[in-house]
Amino acid sequence: MTKLLFLEPVFKERLWGGTKLRDTFGYEIPSERTGECWAISAHPHGTSIVRNGPFSGTSLHRLWNEHPGLFGHPKEDAFPLLTKILDANMDLSVQVHPDDAYAHRHENGELGKTECWYVLDCKKDAELILGHRAQTREDFVQLIERNEWDHLLRRIPIKPGDFFYVPSGTLHALCEGTLVLEIQQSSDATYRLYDYDRTDGNGNKRELHLQKAIDVTDIPHTDENVKSTKHQIGDALITTLAETPFFSVYQWDVSGKASFPAPGRYLLASVMKGRGELDGCPIHKGDHFIVPADSGDFVIEGDCEVIVSHPSSP
Incomplete structure (x- = not known):
């Protein structure tokens, strides 16, 4: 018999989170602003725990290191993927992820972050941000400096069942009213470019990573041709x-x-x-x-x- 390893998710509260993880899947979430379910994760920022069988109570990180036979004796040092569900109750910040080489140099050996999204649900007329319109890095910087975000950012209408491949170097953001399953490299390296000038309860804006984002964004943007x-x-x-x-x-x-x-x-x-x-x-x-x-x-x-x-x- 196939011995499945069921995993307990890790939940993350986010400024932009909501309650859909509870309302849709019945999860016990920590608050009304729960934005992320790290469903299959061995990343140190949140590792899943096995909930059944002889490995019950064991973290996926430990299982990977101590029982490599379960994974076919892999060559990778760390578990390579991370599965999430994201509840975008508000617009997420516009961000970009580095590739492996840049992340290794600048993020203490972290992996880069290429990801994909499968749209589980979204409100009517929902959209997301994927890519930009700048043709040169000079144009890109000038549009940022002028706060011409509507001109810079590409917005794409979405519907449930849509699938998007988001390689490292791609400017992107989920927008309000979207629930997605995300599969990605096991990395937490994110460079925030724009956050709509939002502030927290103390009036503070979230940190931006302008230079790193400018460094790693692919310019000009090209759509990846992924055919099903x-x-x-x-x-x-x-x-x-x-x-x-x-x-x-x-x-x-x-x-x-x-x-x-x-x-x-x-x-x-x-x-x-x-x-x-x-x-x-x-x-x-x-x-x-x-x-x-x-x-x-x-x-x-x-x-x-x-x-x-x-x-x-x-």
Whole structure:
């Protein structure tokens, strides 16, 4: 039987957070401004804890270091990916992430941060910021200095089910009324460029990282061409959302029963809708788990949507 590793999420309060993590998934959140669920994480800023089986109570960080066989004896020193759910109850700051080389030099060896978003829900006429219109770095700096944000930033309308690939160097921001699943490199390196001049309860603005953001932003912006493909396995429609140098992401829409061959690698899985069973183990909306690398063939059945990812091969 496939021994799934179910994980307890870590929640983060944010200025822009809300209550959708509780309202949508039934999570016990710490406050009415809960913005992030770190669902599958071994990052030191918030590591998930195994909640079942012989490793119950063990952090994912420790499991990675002490039981590498579960992960196929990986070559990476640290667990490479991080799965989050983000509740953007207000606009997030406009930000950009460094690549591996820049982060290693400037952020104490941290990984860079390439990520992707799967839109779970959003308000009517919702949008997000992805990219900019500057053609040269000089234009980019001048538009920032003039506070011409409407001219600089590209806004894109969104709807539930949309998928966006956001490589390091891409200027971006989620906007009000958006709930997304995010899969990213395991990094917390973020450079804030613009925060709408907001202040906290003490009248203080949040820190900006202007020079670092200017250093790492790709100019001019180019959209990544990530095409999805679909194939059927039994009663499961498998959509490949992205295959990138850092991770691959899939959407499993299960409406019955499907038999999968042994994956040959560990898988990160998040149940976004419905319920079912994987090799007889119940899975429900809001569950996050890892399928270990040494798992054999398995069967999934039920009526559910699961977002699955794995690191790209070295």
